[in-house]
Amino acid sequence: MEPRGGLPAWGAAAIVAVTLLLSWLLLPGGHDTSGDGAKVADQFPNDEFPSTYKPLASKPTLIKNATILTGTDQEIAHGSILIENGKITAVGTDLQPPADVRVIDGSGKFVTPGIIDIHSHLGVYPSPSNEATQDGNEATKPATPEVRSENSVWPQDPGFSRALAGGVTALEILPGSANLIGGRSVVLKNVPSVTTQGMKFPGAPYDLKMACGENPKRVYGEKGGPQTQMGNIAGYRAAFQKAREYREKWRKYWKAKKAGKPGDEPDRDIGLETLALVLDKVIPVQMHCYRGDQMATMIDVSKEFGFRIAAFHHATEAYKVADLLKKNDTCAVMWADWWGFKMEAYDAIPEGIAMVDHAGACAMIHSDDPLGVQRLNQEVAIAMAAGRRMGYPITRAHAVEWMTRNPAKALGILDKVGTLEKGKMADVVLWDGDPFSVYTHAEKVFIDGALLYDRKDPRLSPRSDFELGQEENDHTGGAGQ
Amino acid sequence: MNRITLLATISALALSAAALAQPVNTPAKPASVTAAPLPPGPTPILIRHGHIYTVGAAGTLSDGDVLIENGKITAVGPNLVTPPTARVIDAGGKPVTPGLMASYTQLGIVEVELVSETNDNGPGQDLSAFDSDDDTASGAAEEKIASSAFDVVDAINPTSTLIPIARLGGVTRALTAPAVGRGVFYGHGAIIDLGKGPDLVEKTKAGMVVSLSPPGDNRGQPSRPLLWAKFREMMDDAREYLAQRAGYHRPGGARDQRPASIDLDALEPVIHGREPLIVHVDRASDIRQVVQYGRANNIRIIILGGEEAWKVASDLAAAQVPVIVDAEQNLPGSFSTIGATLANAARLDAAGVTVIFQPQSDEPAHYARTLAQIAGNAVANGMPWDHALAAITRKPAEVWGIADRYGTLEVGKDADVVVWDGDPLEVTSAPKAVFIKGVAMPLVSRQTMLRDRYKNLNDKSKPFAYR
Numbered sequence: 001m002e003p004r005g006g007l008p009a010w011g012a013a014a015i016v017a018v019t020l021l022l023s024w025l026l027l028p029g030g031h032d033t034s035g036d037g038a039k040v041a042d043q044f045p046n047d048e049f050p051s052t053y054k055p056l057a058s059k060p061t062l063i064k065n066a067t068i069l070t071g072t073d074q075e076i077a078h079g080s081i082l083i084e085n086g087k088i089t090a091v092g093t094d095l096q097p098p099a100d101v102r103v104i105d106g107s108g109k110f111v112t113p114g115i116i117d118i119h120s121h122l123g124v125y126p127s128p129s130n131e132a133t134q135d136g137n138e139a140t141k142p143a144t145p146e147v148r149s150e151n152s153v154w155p156q157d158p159g160f161s162r163a164l165a166g167g168v169t170a171l172e173i174l175p176g177s178a179n180l181i182g183g184r185s186v187v188l189k190n191v192p193s194v195t196t197q198g199m200k201f202p203g204a205p206y207d208l209k210m211a212c213g214e215n216p217k218r219v220y221g222e223k224g225g226p227q228t229q230m231g232n233i234a235g236y237r238a239a240f241q242k243a244r245e246y247r248e249k250w251r252k253y254w255k256a257k258k259a260g261k262p263g264d265e266p267d268r269d270i271g272l273e274t275l276a277l278v279l280d281k282v283i284p285v286q287m288h289c290y291r292g293d294q295m296a297t298m299i300d301v302s303k304e305f306g307f308r309i310a311a312f313h314h315a316t317e318a319y320k321v322a323d324l325l326k327k328n329d330t331c332a333v334m335w336a337d338w339w340g341f342k343m344e345a346y347d348a349i350p351e352g353i354a355m356v357d358h359a360g361a362c363a364m365i366h367s368d369d370p371l372g373v374q375r376l377n378q379e380v381a382i383a384m385a386a387g388r389r390m391g392y393p394i395t396r397a398h399a400v401e402w403m404t405r406n407p408a409k410a411l412g413i414l415d416k417v418g419t420l421e422k423g424k425m426a427d428v429v430l431w432d433g434d435p436f437s438v439y440t441h442a443e444k445v446f447i448d449g450a451l452l453y454d455r456k457d458p459r460l461s462p463r464s465d466f467e468l469g470q471e472e473n474d475h476t477g478g479a480g481q
Numbered sequence: 482m483n484r485i486t487l488l489a490t491i492s493a494l495a496l497s498a499a500a501l502a503q504p505v506n507t508p509a510k511p512a513s514v515t516a517a518p519l520p521p522g523p524t525p526i527l528i529r530h531g532h533i534y535t536v537g538a539a540g541t542l543s544d545g546d547v548l549i550e551n552g553k554i555t556a557v558g559p560n561l562v563t564p565p566t567a568r569v570i571d572a573g574g575k576p577v578t579p580g581l582m583a584s585y586t587q588l589g590i591v592e593v594e595l596v597s598e599t600n601d602n603g604p605g606q607d608l609s610a611f612d613s614d615d616d617t618a619s620g621a622a623e624e625k626i627a628s629s630a631f632d633v634v635d636a637i638n639p640t641s642t643l644i645p646i647a648r649l650g651g652v653t654r655a656l657t658a659p660a661v662g663r664g665v666f667y668g669h670g671a672i673i674d675l676g677k678g679p680d681l682v683e684k685t686k687a688g689m690v691v692s693l694s695p696p697g698d699n700r701g702q703p704s705r706p707l708l709w710a711k712f713r714e715m716m717d718d719a720r721e722y723l724a725q726r727a728g729y730h731r732p733g734g735a736r737d738q739r740p741a742s743i744d745l746d747a748l749e750p751v752i753h754g755r756e757p758l759i760v761h762v763d764r765a766s767d768i769r770q771v772v773q774y775g776r777a778n779n780i781r782i783i784i785l786g787g788e789e790a791w792k793v794a795s796d797l798a799a800a801q802v803p804v805i806v807d808a809e810q811n812l813p814g815s816f817s818t819i820g821a822t823l824a825n826a827a828r829l830d831a832a833g834v835t836v837i838f839q840p841q842s843d844e845p846a847h848y849a850r851t852l853a854q855i856a857g858n859a860v861a862n863g864m865p866w867d868h869a870l871a872a873i874t875r876k877p878a879e880v881w882g883i884a885d886r887y888g889t890l891e892v893g894k895d896a897d898v899v900v901w902d903g904d905p906l907e908v909t910s911a912p913k914a915v916f917i918k919g920v921a922m923p924l925v926s927r928q929t930m931l932r933d934r935y936k937n938l939n940d941k942s943k944p945f946a947y948r
Contacts, residue, residue: 322938339847342594375809389911439861466813
């Protein structure tokens with residue numbers, strides 16, 4: 001609700017109270033089945049592959065005397081962080097260790113929130129890459145809202161453990177960008193698991209992956225289209241118009257059912273169901289879009305249909321429209337220095353993240369790459385240094401948000417992770433030096449308080465089934481490689 | 482255009498040409514690091530108070546000077562006497578290194594990877610489809626087995642926007658070479674400098690690119706025995722051809738003209754030991770086989786990629802075969818790279834193998850500026866810092882045969898010099914000044930111009946196109 005001027009605080013409180021009471025009276029079970037306002041979110045299932053993730057066993061841990069970058073624009077010198085029962089229970093400078101707590105001396109070391117990579121294809125384009133493992137693009141037609149990346153993820157991708165050694169504790173795995181509408185993405189905890197459900201971040205919303213620009217044109221230009229950028233835009237609009245009609249059909253059905261005259265139940269369409277959830281803002285859109293002008297057009301399309309674009313990904317030209325992004329509360333997901341591999345990436349600059357951030361919009365790093373995901377701290381360092389060289393006073397405490405807080409915000413999980421604050425999941429990285437140095441390694445990585453990786457302990461270096469028994473694997477493989 | 486304006490234009494052009502031809506004689510004064518390029522004229526340049534990494538016999542000077550005259554380094558040492566006409570640049574204790582050299586890039590031959598008109602890193606899809614060797618799987622367009630006559634010097638564009646961007650990473654020299662696809666022979670690479678041109682080519686036929694590694698994620702790819710059979714056949718054909726070149730073309734001569742004689746001619750410097758084979762292989766067994774072939778046939782080998790090279794480090798050291806490494810590759814991206822590890826460079830180096838670095842190898846054109854980061858990651862994973870710096874300066878100069886003029890800060894070498902604002906291998910560092918053959922390069926690129934155009938979004942006084 002937008003704050004309105006002139007209303008006294010008690011008045012606002014009263015309105016809220018009455019609204020809540022009315023909602024409770026009108027919506028038995030919390031479901032609005034009253035007719036046109038019906039939320040499909042509450043009618044359609046939205047959790048068919050439920051998370052079975054359970055945090056691994058952990059012991060209470062105090063890291064003391066470290067430099068802590070909290071992800072809330074704070075750098076605490078000689079700081080301590082207490083982890084209990086998988087949660088962060090205290091962050092400060094003079095914490096006293098409770099009894100039976102493991103104490104880790106962080107002298108000369110740094111602590112940050114776990115890194116979150118908002119754009120990864122680990123598991124869907126895994127290592128090894130061959131014709132059997134290309135599960136990221138359902139490039140059979142330009143709109144495939146019915147597919148879900150979680151159904152393609154191979155949990156044995158050795159890339160997950162390499163990312164863990166880079167301090168990455170959560171990732172969003174997206175379908176590729178061949179399609180205008182690529183399907184649902186999924187947020188995973190970066191924990192070893194035999195099943196994908198065992199990695200699923202509990203309570204993280206789904207997103208819908210959509211793609212602007214060259215890729216859909218290249219894939220479908222000679223396969224019935226779209227062949228042009230205008231064809232791309234027409235494709236999104238056609239799909240969402242169908243979804244609107246689909247939602248309307250169901251709303252009518254529910255309304256009639258409530259009135260005791262249900263008639264025939266409409267046919268179920270799994271893809272349109274996903275798009276209807278997008279229209280109801282239950283599922284936000286993660287939009288692959290390089291060019292600034294195309295971002296502006298997509299913002300208009302989102303307004304026409306009422307969906308929410310959480311972030312533009314690979315937003316190499318976001319720096320040209322950072323004011324527009326800020327105004328529309330849309331994040332920009334960027335690389336530090338990738339550029340030029342295709343026409344729409346020709347104008348990327350290393351200062352992009354810093355410039356978007358400076359304009360007050362939400363900026364962040366991403367990898368889109370199984371090597372880059374291992375060094376997101378270095379990528380942020382490159383972006384930070386580029387910004388400083390153009391005169392922006394960017395602190396480490398601020399830059400760390402580009403790989404922790406901001407991706408958590410864009411994924412809708414900032415209430416759970418992304419910063420080092422009391423009550424959050426203890427997804428925490430201890431670095432053996434300044435994380436923005438090329439020479440620094442993640443030394444210990446905790447997920448929900450459990451120590452999942454320790455650079456100094458080979459027993460705490462997860463190794464996927466694929467790597468087992470390969471020759472000389474005692475010299476390679478596992479997270480620490 | 483009327484006669485008078487035409488004349489005026491001509492004389493204006495003549496005047497500006499005359500102005501350019503004037504000898505530059507600037508009085509001694511501290512120069513801005515973003516100064517316009519000066520021709521390598523008689524004006525000496527003195528870089529003072531640097532932390533000088535000579536990468537040569539003199540080692541490191543904690544407070545030293547470098548004197549540049551006529552494009553060459555003429556003195557290196559503490560407290561050099563300032564020539565009266567010198568431009569003086571105070572490094573303020575910051576690191577000074579030789580300009581960096583990237584081994585295996587596509588600088589100058591690719592502008593936008595996916596825009597075919599700007600991509601000269603291979604024969605081009607249409608030609609290869611037209612001229613395909615159909616011994617491999619039928620149907621889809623196949624690349625030819627041999628494009629050995631391909632030579633990057635026909636394509637190098639000195640005005641590519643990638644070159645100033647690479648310079649901003651401290652890179653002043655590079656091997657630019659063909660991309661590896663689905664054939665065996667890909668053609669000649671060249672050594673270039675990253676100066677203002679117009680001629681960037683430092684050395685032609687610097688290496689013949691070959692791949693003997695199955696290309697990975699495509700169906701119907703050639704198998705190892707096929708690649709090797711084609712490789713040996715081609716090399717044997719070249720030897721036979723060179724021995725009886727005249728007879729080869731005669732009707733009813735040695736054999737049909739297949740492979741094409743231009744592709745056999747292109748292998749002459751390889752057969753005669755003047756040009757190395759740059760062989761892309763990753764799997765340890767493949768590397769060993771390539772090393773053995775080189776020994777048995779007296780062919781100079783440089784391994785490209787070599788993700789499992791650490792496993793055969795002693796073979797490589799014994800055969801004195803260098804390896805071009807991307808130190809960030811640590812994934813079993815294929816069954817040829819099961820043993821990939823971040824420790825590859827350090828282990829090879831410790832075993833006495835010559836390691837030189839390529840920038841991030843996924844995109845060999847645009848990521849040249851990541852070269853120092855690659856070296857830094859090798860250090861993070863066990864390689865001594867000074868060896869890593871040598872692997873992007875002196876070592877590649879030796880491997881590519883230009884060590885007589887480049888690679889160290891020593892008297893007589895070309896003045897490729899970089900003044901850094903911090904540790905040159907650190908990701909937060911950048912050059913404060915870059916000299917190539919004694920010419921101060923402007924620290925400006927298309928990217929810095931885009932940055933400057935858009936840095937004030939709130940300024941609505943005029944459209945961006947006028948900024």
